[in-house]
Amino acid sequence: MPHHALSIYWFDRDMRLADNPALVAAAANSERLLLVHILDTADPRPEGGAAKWWRHGSIAAFQESLTPFGQTLYLFQGEPEAILKQLLTETGATAVYWNRRYEPHTRTRDTAIKAALKAAGIHAESHIGDVLQEPHTVNKADGTPLKVFTPFSKAADALPFHAPAPRIMALPPQPVQKPTTALPLAALGLLPTKPDWAGGLRESWMPGEHAAAQRLKDFIGGALSGYAEKRNLPYYTSTSRLSPYLHFGEITPRLAYQAARATGDSYDVQRFIAELYWREFSIYLLWHFPALPVQNWRASFDAFPWREDAAALKAWQRGQTGYPIVDAGMRELWHTGWMHNRVRMIVASFLVKHLLIPWQRGEEWFWDTLVDADAANNAASWQWVAGCGADAAPYFRIFNPVTQGEKFDPEGRYVKQWCPELKDVSQQFVHQPWEAGALLRPKGYPAPIVDHSHARNRALEAFEKIKKEAV
Template sequence: MLSSPARPSLLWFRLDLRLEDNPALADALAAGGPVLPVFVHDPAGEGAWALGGASRWWLHHALADLADQLDRLGLPLILREGDASGCLRELLAETGAEAVYANRRYEPAAIAQEAEVAEGVLASGAKIYFSNAALLFEPWEIRNKSGNPFQVFTPYWRTCREQGWPGPVRVDLKKLAKIPAKECPRSLALDELGLLPDKDWDAGFYEAWQPTREGALARLETFVREGLDEYEGERDRPDQDGTSRLSPYLHFGQIGPREVAAALKQGAGAVAAGADKYLAEIGWREFSHHLLYHFPQTPEAPLRPEFADFPWRENADLLRAWQRGRTGYPLVDAGMRQLWSTGWMHNRVRMVAASLLVKHLLQPWQAGARWFWDTLVDADLANNTQGWQWTAGCGADAAPYFRVFNPVTQGERFDPQGDYVRRWVPELAKLPPKFIHRPWEAPASLLEDCGVVLGNDYPEPIVGHVEGRGRALAAFEKFKSARS
């Protein structure tokens, strides 16, 4: 046990890997005793949605960064692996701690885990307290006039705006008491958690990301200073660096939405329109968590239950071609290759790629959601579920199923010179803008001059747009007729 006149508290880190604006840490400090930071790697506690490979890579580096921050303050980060409830009860016994402080999560398995942990902590004679570090508003705080959860974004976000934005929680890190190493409980080494991949597929991640608190703050500062002015016009352009790229930092809690809202308010100035537009993107994140909390079945089942009977045509070969970026549609293939290389894909391209899978190829949205879950560094169950159900027309505020993105015109509109495609589909790099999004229409002589043999260097479209759209609409009509 720690030799302190006041009993210590355990700070159970989860998806809140920061010290500033951390309400659980603020509450633990207010209790007056030493604070012992703990992270428990509990894949079983994540249920069917244990972290995918890209997220595990990010978690490893985020934990290393958090440990460095704590070490500079004279504190360890105790790492344990296994059942979270059992690990925390063991630590309560080892340290004599009187309470556990933690921030909430909102995924179904995480909510069940919290209940189990709370039961075990209370049974051991300690107390447990939960706070909100992840959202501007708790999912149960925002209701429609009937007292029910919202299922449409615009009135939801209008209600949120009427509440005003909560500011960051102040944490006085000077109050953190140093703990002598000899008094610290045992801890696993970070490498023992086995989060990094065995095979070297993550090389591009290191070039693309700085998965640290410092990286989060630098990205936010740069975006507010340089990105807000052009955000409305640039955010849909994958060939431009027009988005914040804060999503993985927000998911892992290396920065919080209260901090983002405060920075936007402070830095908006003459670019208030850009700040407001970006804040609405934070709103979609809030809305997604609102939906997941109130409709916990949605990661596997459509919010609109009638879509459970949609006539998908599951085909492993089509799914594999999409995953590998070999669909024959350059914008989609560029996005899928960017995803594999960097763990991230531009949001506009995510929508087009998802539409191609569920509309042109008639593959179930759950298959796409699973692939994104494994390959995105910002894989967030609420956002991922909402995005895929929106595309498939089966969720809240969803795009109508009959809205089918044309991947060619989307590419010509949002990557007009083809720079995004040239970066990620280098076999097409020599094609001029006129044909880079439709190489099958290029004259044979031009293809030869550019060193492109369709069907060899680059595939023909896996399905024609007209054919794919017609097939999707026919499936939708069949679905509607079966229900009438």
């Protein structure tokens, strides 16, 4: 017998019916269920443009998938605590359910809301969020947090696996009395209008749980085999491209982990699972160091002599640096809202090492343009590339954008796809078109904004200034 005549289920980035532990609990314990999503206007860092576009699609897809259940997702905008309290009063609901969220603002907010609801005699119940292991459960033997990836992933993987919750097959009906203040989706203002720059995103992506499940299935039956070897080749669909779906909780890492493991324990599977653990490690770092998106994780980098250079930053953002692999990546990002991991590492390294521009400027640009922009993964990865993060790449490892291009895009297919100016350049010069003779040099493609050797030496000199403390 359900405990509550009416409960509220509070959705955020978990609009899915598969592996949704809190929704399973809410459905089992409620005679009627009010499904709500609240766009939090008190979030100190609102989502960027591309992520907003995705959220709109995520909501629309989820609303559609609820129709066969006779259910509706009601939308609100404002401060979640005030809205939940108002809904509880208006509807007489006696319980609120949600999945836990681990970012600094949501974590503090949800803890306060849980305490306030409990104090008001409301049943407040949260369940494990979109992680393999919750951050507070992975520690060193002495209880302190781990700072290096491999011991972290080993410790996390040694904990019992949280098997995915069964897929929801039925939901309790909606309340008889509908909420009076719900908004239509368009009123959330998540889509770009003037100008509508989202054409490339629409071409490239289909948000929603259904598309997420299909993508996982395609990956498991396709690119997973060979993933370890091919995952660094940006021209091919050699990785899962699940990142926005994981970020928005349209699929969980538990489902991805389980599906990969079900195929065996090949090196490909191990590599893929290691990437899922890099995601967990980022979430873990942000949990323990909430300033990760803005502050150096290694304080020794606070004295690093960065340069502010608006013109160079703009050239980087627009894909006009004159280095094909960098420009192709930045243009792919602008057009599709996504970039391949290898290329993210190359463009990030170029910004912080060749241009000496603070990693935060790159993090901000990615925040606004990536459909998978994620507070934890974005900040941790930028700091990793910049050398100031946890278990980071050593600073003196400075990617040469020409050799990186030649290694991971040997035929130049990827750079030609995104930089059509290079379409007639021969394989020999496609990653360094300035070396081609004057007649063969591509028209309309910029000369390098900085010379590689000069930039490399400048970066190493800059690092000398903080080296004693940084090593």
